[in-house]
Amino acid sequence: MxxxxxxxxxxxxxxxxxxxxxxxxxxxxxxxxxxxxxxxxxxxxxxxxxxxxxxxxxxxxxxxxxxxxxxxxxxxxxADQWEQLAAGNPLRAAAEAEANLVLLGVPKRPPRPDAAAELLERATAGERVVAAGDVLWFHYPQGAGRTKLSPAVIDRLVGSPVTARNWRTVLQLAAMVKG
Missing domain, CATH: 3.30.70.1280 (SP0830-like domains)
Known part of the structure; x- marks a missing residue:
């Protein structure tokens, strides 16, 4: 199991x-x-x-x-994949400072190789997008509700549907799956 x-x-x-x-x-x-x-x-x-x-x-x-x-x-x-995703957070410093402003984007299928670069071209107000394996990490310093990186734009550039969870939720799920 x-x-x-x-x-x-x-x-x-x-x-x-x-x-x-x-x-x-x-x-x-x-x-x-x-x-x-x-x-x-x-x-x-x-x-x-x-x-x-x-x-x-x-x-x-x-x-x-x-x-x-x-x-x-x-x-x-x-659980093992989730642990690796959490451990591989390339935005850890921002996540620890602003847990609700750093999101893990989990796509249905692996993202297109140029997805992060294309998303970064559309980013504003210091937003960051980093690919890490088969996921993307987002930092929205002004909040996710203010970004121009809408779910539709993200899905289109990634090449599949993406769902996102903030750092606090990533850590809580990691704790739950171990428990």
């Missing part, structure tokens, strides 16, 4: 695409996932199961469509 983290993209934002966490945990149980925990309302799930990340992504996406009638992208990583 392996510990996993699933990230649901774009739920419970601005009163739309509502997915209650209790219902999400119930769905996970129906799918055979065990030791299921959620963290905050933005779609973070820690669970134990056999199988691959791709299998769990597909099962969760199909289940979310069936139960909630919503097409939601799900990105799944193993």
């Amino acid at each position: 392996t510990r996993f983290i699933a990230l649901l993209r774009g739920i419970n934002v601005g009163g739309t695409r509502k997915v209650p966490m209790a219902d999400l945990r119930a769905l996970c149980g129906e799918l055979g996932l065990t030791a299921v925990q959620t963290y905050i309302q933005s779609g973070n799930v820690v669970f134990t199961a056999n199988g691959s990340t791709a299998e769990h992504e597909a099962a969760l996406e199909q289940g979310l469509t069936r139960v909630f009638g919503l097409q939601i992208d799900v990105m799944v990583r193993t």
Whole structure:
């Protein structure tokens, strides 16, 4: 059995695409996932199961469509992968100083090789974008709500849907998946 983290993209934002966490945990149980925990309302799930990340992504996406009638992208990583992502944060100093202003961007598929450079060309107000393996790290000194790097722009330049979590959430999920 392996510990996993699933990230649901774009739920419970601005009163739309509502997915209650209790219902999400119930769905996970129906799918055979065990030791299921959620963290905050933005779609973070820690669970134990056999199988691959791709299998769990597909099962969760199909289940979310069936139960909630919503097409939601799900990105799944193993506990080991998550630990490596957290340890490899190239913006650690900024993250420790401003945990809510540094975000980990987890794409559905590996980003295009030039994605970070193209995003940096559009960045303003000291924003930084750094590729680290199959993820991107963002620093929004003025806050993510003020950036011109919208989710649509990020998805287009990365070449796949991306979901992001701030440094505080990255660390909390790392603690949960170990626990």
